[in-house]
Amino acid sequence: MKMKTVKIAFLLLLPVFAGMLFACAKTASMAAWHPVEVSYPPMCSDCHTDDRAAMNHTSDFSTRHKFYASQNERTCSVCHKEAFCSDCHAHVEELKPSDKYKDSPELTLPHRGDYLNQHKIDGRINPSSCFPCHGRQNNERCKVCHR
Amino acid sequence: MRIDWTILRYVSGPRVMRAAVVGFTLLLLFLPSLSRAVNLSGDSNTYVQSREDADKQKILSAYEYLNFSVQDPGKEVSFHFGGWLRYDLKTEEFGNKSNSDLQYGYLSYKSASNNAAVNLGRVMVFEGVAAERVDGMYARTDLAKGFGVSAFGGNPVETEINLPGNNIIYGGRLSHQIPGLYRIGVSALKEEKNSEDFRKEEGIDLWLRPINKVELMGNSKYNEITKDWANHSYFLVLGPFARVRFNTEASVINYKDYFTGATSSAFSFQPSVLDQDEKVRILGEQIAFGLTDNLNISLDYKGYSYSIAGDAKYYGGNIRYSVVKAGGAGLSLHKMDGDDDRLKYDEYRAYLFGKFGKADVTLDALDVKYKEAINGVKDAYSVSLAAAYELAEKLKIGADVEYSKNPDFEKDIRTFFKLIYSFDIGYGKRKEGV
Numbered sequence: 001m002k003m004k005t006v007k008i009a010f011l012l013l014l015p016v017f018a019g020m021l022f023a024c025a026k027t028a029s030m031a032a033w034h035p036v037e038v039s040y041p042p043m044c045s046d047c048h049t050d051d052r053a054a055m056n057h058t059s060d061f062s063t064r065h066k067f068y069a070s071q072n073e074r075t076c077s078v079c080h081k082e083a084f085c086s087d088c089h090a091h092v093e094e095l096k097p098s099d100k101y102k103d104s105p106e107l108t109l110p111h112r113g114d115y116l117n118q119h120k121i122d123g124r125i126n127p128s129s130c131f132p133c134h135g136r137q138n139n140e141r142c143k144v145c146h147r
Numbered sequence: 148m149r150i151d152w153t154i155l156r157y158v159s160g161p162r163v164m165r166a167a168v169v170g171f172t173l174l175l176l177f178l179p180s181l182s183r184a185v186n187l188s189g190d191s192n193t194y195v196q197s198r199e200d201a202d203k204q205k206i207l208s209a210y211e212y213l214n215f216s217v218q219d220p221g222k223e224v225s226f227h228f229g230g231w232l233r234y235d236l237k238t239e240e241f242g243n244k245s246n247s248d249l250q251y252g253y254l255s256y257k258s259a260s261n262n263a264a265v266n267l268g269r270v271m272v273f274e275g276v277a278a279e280r281v282d283g284m285y286a287r288t289d290l291a292k293g294f295g296v297s298a299f300g301g302n303p304v305e306t307e308i309n310l311p312g313n314n315i316i317y318g319g320r321l322s323h324q325i326p327g328l329y330r331i332g333v334s335a336l337k338e339e340k341n342s343e344d345f346r347k348e349e350g351i352d353l354w355l356r357p358i359n360k361v362e363l364m365g366n367s368k369y370n371e372i373t374k375d376w377a378n379h380s381y382f383l384v385l386g387p388f389a390r391v392r393f394n395t396e397a398s399v400i401n402y403k404d405y406f407t408g409a410t411s412s413a414f415s416f417q418p419s420v421l422d423q424d425e426k427v428r429i430l431g432e433q434i435a436f437g438l439t440d441n442l443n444i445s446l447d448y449k450g451y452s453y454s455i456a457g458d459a460k461y462y463g464g465n466i467r468y469s470v471v472k473a474g475g476a477g478l479s480l481h482k483m484d485g486d487d488d489r490l491k492y493d494e495y496r497a498y499l500f501g502k503f504g505k506a507d508v509t510l511d512a513l514d515v516k517y518k519e520a521i522n523g524v525k526d527a528y529s530v531s532l533a534a535a536y537e538l539a540e541k542l543k544i545g546a547d548v549e550y551s552k553n554p555d556f557e558k559d560i561r562t563f564f565k566l567i568y569s570f571d572i573g574y575g576k577r578k579e580g581v
Contacts, residue, residue: 026260028260032257039471051356058392059467100194106469114554121490124420125461139307
């Protein structure tokens with residue numbers, strides 16, 4: 001009975017505590033959309049000196065963009081709509097990103113060319129690179145061979 | 148009492164894009180009657196792909212990818228949608244005449260202070276250990292003294308699993324930061340399928356910039372079901388020093404802890420192929436050198452060290468030249484060197500693109516030479532030629548043709564047509580001072 005009272009008190013006080021912390025934060029929200037046009041490729045450090053300065057879109061940025069997104073997705077969303085993410089990070093997809101954007105050869109797009117055969121090698125070497133995109137999503141076609 | 152989030156499943160499914168197109172049309176009809184200012188913006192990408200399948204059946208598929216946002220520029224509530232629809236013009240592809248997917252669709256509230264946001268609907272969540280799609284809710288806010296918190300919950304949006312009963316996922320992340328110096332977070336998620344534990348994951352994520360030109364970032368994930376670390380993945384970025392940047396990557400992955408909670412049998416490893424008790428250490432280095440503002444060279448190496456299988460390495464380099472809004476070229480050479488001939492290949496790629504007024508042309512060639520032949524073929528290559536033309540500021544038309552030879556096709560020709568329309572329409576009049 002005592003434990004139940006503690007649980008109820010905790011649940012009642014939780015939103016009050018969260019509200020207090022929220023009220024004390026007093027930070028200004030980031031702009032919903034980048035206020036000025038950004039030149040290509042975006043070099044954030046040209047204007048920003050805080051953590052956003054680290055997000056310069058150099059040619060090697062794509063290899064580590066996952067770390068920024070998992071910590072600070074709201075900064076990404078100042079310039080990118082979700083459609084930009086879902087072009088590659090799909091729930092169900094039939095077209096490879098590299099098929100949709102053949103006119104953008106500079107983009108780091110997965111699975112160019114004959115990847116059906118190449119994945120048998122890459123998947124053996126490092127299956128953890130397949131898992132984030134195909135572990136629980138976008139894997140309907142895997143069952144054709146992986147029964 | 149447990150909320151049955153499965154009710155949100157009814158807002159997705161194969162008919163969702165058709166419903167979305169009807170809804171989108173209604174939006175276009177009714178928005179002008181609103182007295183408040185509302186902005187409708189988005190993109191319509193229409194694709195038609197022509198190709199042959201493995202049974203030499205001609206496939207001609209039309210796709211519509213639509214994304215849009217509706218919002219009052221001065222207000223805090225908005226709606227966001229992204230999805231696609233495919234219809235086959237000749238025959239059936241993947242066993243269905245048509246297919247569709249709701250990628251995301253949610254109502255959003257964003258506060259003017261504290262970076263607070265609440266999203267309700269099909270949301271994408273990227274928070275620490277969570278990289279999920281959820282039919283439910285996502286919320287975040289800054290707290291006092293540099294702290295921040297986020298939480299999400301709902302029905303997991305996954306493919307290839309259809310268990311009866313209650314499926315639910317929820318989690319959250321608590322973070323602290325000193326802007327420009329560090330950001331650290333702890334996060335957790337739990338997923339139940341058929342009311343049983345499917346995933347229980349906890350993680351730490353870190354971004355640290357102790358001094359200028361030194362940046363460390365990464366994450367570690369703990370699997371609460373298998374009671375061991377699933378992975379540690381960290382990146383060290385140094386530079387630029389006289390136009391040279393160094394990226395060092397170090398990762399450890401424990402297969403039995405990392406590959407849990409998969410919905411595809413592709414990740415149910417067999418000892419004859421991959422051992423579930425395998426553990427890999429990955430160490431990589433990339434050196435990127437900007438010779439000029441337009442010319443970049445990079446060399447990269449990645450070594451894979453296994454506890455059971457033989458070691459492997461992947462290495463190579465590339466050179467890129469590009470001039471903004473004019474054109475460019477690139478060349479890359481890479482070698483995959485696994486522990487036997489089946490796991491070895493050389494990869495070559497060269498591309499060239501140019502912009503001529505409102506038109507642009509791209510030529511791209513990729514060649515993969517397998518050390519051991521697959522279906523009697525050692526050399527797989529593809530060459531594509533793409534062209535596009537800007538009919539108007541927000542309307543672009545394009546087409547490409549790809550010729551390839553690979554272990555599955557002696558000669559494969561594919562064509563792709565695209566029509567891209569971007570819209571940004573304001574409706575209603577804004578009140579003065581709003």
